[in-house]
Amino acid sequence: MKKYKIITYGCLANHSDSERIAKKLEDQGYLKSENPDLVIINICSIRQAAVDRAFAQAKKYKNVIVTGCLLKSDYDKFTKYAKIVKKENLFSVKPKNSCLIPIMTGCNNFCSYCVVPYTRGREYSRPPKEIIDEAKLFINNGAKEIWLLGQNVNSYKYDFPKLLYKINSIPGDFWIRFLSSHPKDMGNDLIKSIRDLPKVTEYINLAVQSGDNEILKKMNRNYSIEEYKKLALKIKREIPNVCLSTDIIVGFPGETKKAFQNTVKLFKEIEFDMAYISKYSPRPGTLASKMKNQITFEEKSRRYSELNNLLKKISLKRNKQLIGQETRALINNNFIGKTKNFKTIKVNGSSNNSFVDVKITKALIWGLSGKIK
Ligand code: SF4
Known part of the structure; x- marks a missing residue:
């Protein structure tokens, strides 16, 4: 079985494209793995730091395809280590x-x-x-x-x-x-x-x-x-x-x-x-x-x-202003999720990927803690 890994940089749109690329590969019999035969690097050129990190990854693996937002000026640099593929329309x-x-x-x-x-x-x-x-x-x-x-x-x-x-x-x-x-x-x-x-x-x-x-x-x-x-x-x-x-x-x-x-x-x-x-x-x-x-x-x-x-x-x-309020949250994993208005919240339980009603009990710098009602 052929194995693949996708490394994604940049915005949610790029992550969405990566999910679609993954689906295409899995339809062709590939399996996701940390020990891959094929690595896809989905790049974002908005920040130089992301380009540098992507370049370091491209040098690390053998069979690499680079796609995404790549400036022409970076093409030569990457072609030494990877094949460059323009993203086809992945909407379908x-x-x-x-x-x-x-x-x-x-x-x-x-x-x-x-x-x-x-x-x-x-x-x-x-x-x-x-x-x-x-x-x-x-x-x-x-x-x-x-x-x-x-x-x-x-x-x-x-x-x-x-x-x-x-x-x-x-x-x-x-x-x-x-x-x-x-x-x-x-x-x-x-x-x-x-x-x-x-x-x-x-x-x-x-x-x-x-x-x-x-x-x-x-x-x-x-x-x-x-x-x-x-x-x-x-x-x-x-x-x-x-x-x-x-x-x-x-x-x-x-x-x-x-x-x-x-x-x-x-x-x-x-x-x-x-x-x-x-x-x-x-x-x-x-x-x-x-x-x-x-x-x-x-x-x-x-x-x-x-x-x-x-x-x-x-x-x-x-966040302190929210203590005592009740809210709905979508819990994804490790008892952490997001409130409806996208604040990160840590709760005291719940199964994966479910909505819960929560009472906010504590404010953190970047989020909230709460108890499931
Ligand atoms: S040019 Fe770039 S930063 Fe400006 S609105 Fe478009 S995507 Fe956003």
């Missing part, structure tokens, strides 16, 4: 127990630091019927959580809120989550559907990237910080129990100390539940990689720590 492959559903791929936004529009191409949205049929299949097979994925789900061509309404009306006990959203495309319709649809979870990742207008302009993000703040506060006002997370890049070229302090100020004002903070890393071929005033690694690390320490304080404060 149905993963076994997965409930990750890509609804669109690619991006038209051209943020100045990002390679996605070059590696994944322009936006392509799947027709709603295809997505709904796939969701029905997963739900009938016992899926409890459906993730709708895309680089920018709220610019889904066939109306994202409408899609949420349709999936919400599928009979069954399940939650609907989605990722990622661009602030410039976050309309009132979407906010209302998150508020009103019982199966859509109150979790929004709304990437801001910087709290400073000059930097946002250089990043080509197409919103001002005032617009972002207005939107974030509206979401918090309109959706009770919403958990709002964001993505941040510290040390973008030209980010002065004052500009960084504007991001600190934003954190204090908005009080995000979670933030995915990364140190800027130049990606070849992007506009930002050619910008002047690159920030030193030491300074990026210092800014990262300052923001992360602030985030820890805010997160703990927000």
Whole structure:
């Protein structure tokens, strides 16, 4: 029996692709193994660190295929150790127990630091019927959580809120989550559907990237910080129990100390539940990689720590406010799961992959503890 291993880097969309690749291999008689005859590396070029780690893995194994978001400039480096295969359209492959559903791929936004529009191409949205049929299949097979994925789900061509309404009306006990959203495309319709649809979870990742207008302009993000703040506060006002997370890049070229302090100020004002903070890393071929005033690694690390320490304080404060509340949670393994609004929760029991009602008893920096009712 042939054995395979898949190593995945990057976003949930890449993980969804890996599940589909795994399904294809298993259909061809391959077995998943830590001692593989074939290794697939599904790469993400957004961060240099991920490319370096993938390269180290490619050198480690004999029979390696590299796929995913790979910049042309990295091709030569990898071809010495691996075969490079462009990802075919994997939408038609149905993963076994997965409930990750890509609804669109690619991006038209051209943020100045990002390679996605070059590696994944322009936006392509799947027709709603295809997505709904796939969701029905997963739900009938016992899926409890459906993730709708895309680089920018709220610019889904066939109306994202409408899609949420349709999936919400599928009979069954399940939650609907989605990722990622661009602030410039976050309309009132979407906010209302998150508020009103019982199966859509109150979790929004709304990437801001910087709290400073000059930097946002250089990043080509197409919103001002005032617009972002207005939107974030509206979401918090309109959706009770919403958990709002964001993505941040510290040390973008030209980010002065004052500009960084504007991001600190934003954190204090908005009080995000979670933030995915990364140190800027130049990606070849992007506009930002050619910008002047690159920030030193030491300074990026210092800014990262300052923001992360602030985030820890805010997160703990927000979690403490939840002590005593009752919530529903989906428990996956080792008595750990997620609440409906995507907070990590540790409970005192429960079988795998089941919904439980929990009373929150303790706040942790990055999550909660609770007792099953
Ligand atoms: S919105 Fe910007 S950061 Fe996100 S995938 Fe598109 S270009 Fe990249």
